[in-house]
Amino acid sequence: MVSFKQRDIISIRHFNKEELLYILDLAKEMERTTYTDTLKDKILASLFFEPSTRTRLSFESAMQRLGGMVIGFADSGITSVAKGESLRDSVKIIEGYCDIIVLRHYLEGSAQLAADVVNIPVINAGDGANQHPTQTFLDLYTIQKTKGALEGLTIGFLGDLKYGRTVHSLAYALAYFGTEMFFISPPGLRMPRDSIDELKDRKVKCYENESLSGISKKLDVIYCTRIQKERFADPVEFEKVRGVYRLSKAMLEELEIKKDLKILHPLPRVDEMDESLDKTNYAVYFHQARNGVPVRKAILSAVLGVIE
Structure with missing residues (x-):
């Protein structure tokens, strides 16, 4: 049986054909049926260290349409990163505020680093020229x-x-x-x-x-x-x-x-x-x-x- 529960989404290489098709079938269901409170009381941390329109807003739209909440930033210059805080420390702190992290970062391997540090799921929204x-x-x-x-x-x-x-x-x-x-x-x-x-x-x-x-x-x-x-x-x-x-x-x-x-x-x-x-x-x-x-x-x- 296919299960994505609490899994990180870091690289497409981590998924087989059956798992790819599972998500596509579930997406069809999401388009056909209105789910309004599926993610009630869940919080998504949207952490974008690089510019994004479609990825960031579609994640936030998806979360909110399912009844969840969103925190985060689209400009790391207004965060403690500007003071020299490491990515490792940032995600470790933010882990305490949310149920799942979506991360875009300019460094290849950044999403895997975040996943290794925290105990909640991390979704890679693009790490340099590596994976999306x-x-x-x-x-x-x-x-x-x-x-x-x-x-x-x-x-x-x-x-x-x-x-x-x-x-x-x-x-x-x-x-x-x-x-x-x-x-x-x-x-x-x-x-x-x-x-x-x-x-x-x-x-x-x-x-x-x-x-x-x-x-x-x-x-x-x-x-x-x-x-x-x-x-x-x-x-x-x-x-x-x-x-x-x-x-x-x-x-x-x-x-x-x-x-x-x-x-x-x-x-x-x-x-x-x-x-x-x-x-x-x-x-x-x-x-x-x-x-x-x-x-x-x-x-x-x-x-x-x-x-x-």
Whole structure:
């Protein structure tokens, strides 16, 4: 029997196919049924050391819609961190005020560190360029809803695949479903070699390309990501790849694509995806963002043990 009760959500690698599908099924139930007091008297600590809109607000919305309460911050500069307090000490103190912690931090491994320190569940809302597991759950949910299934799809990942934590997590999860993957990026932003090797070890058909030319007609889904300026140590290196890809309605009309192609993007977008796409049937990224609420409702309910 699948159980998420009191489990940390640190990496998508910690979950098998059955567990992934369990959360997706629970998210469907959360969308169909109104739960108003499921998490009554439960408190979520929302700790965001990096900027966030969708992840932070959807977690807070999910918690409040289930009757729970939220404490926390979106600017660590107003906390004791500004005085030099360590992350270890911060989460140990905050543990005494809440039932579950959602943490976003710029350092890779920060969520695991927090989980090792406290005795309540920790949910990783993004640790540097490493992992963003709840984004992966909602990406899977969106693909399943818009394509009707997860099995046997061909997906193109486009953009920053080196620093794109959403891509790393999603590719790993999709390997359970017989997905064929195309990684499309400039040479300097390729998918990490160890990730490619691991996928191939898992018998995933995966290919690296520098453009959509010649492969666009094969794709069921394009998962677009922005070039992440904040991950570059050298601004000059960022400028070399800035704007290298720009998806638009006109571009898609020039390419040979499937009529039921769907385009996802974890957002925010900058200049890699034109607004002309927004009103096309290809665009599902705003629905993708909204799916964060039922998916995070499911995760919070399962981890806090109120739904089994």
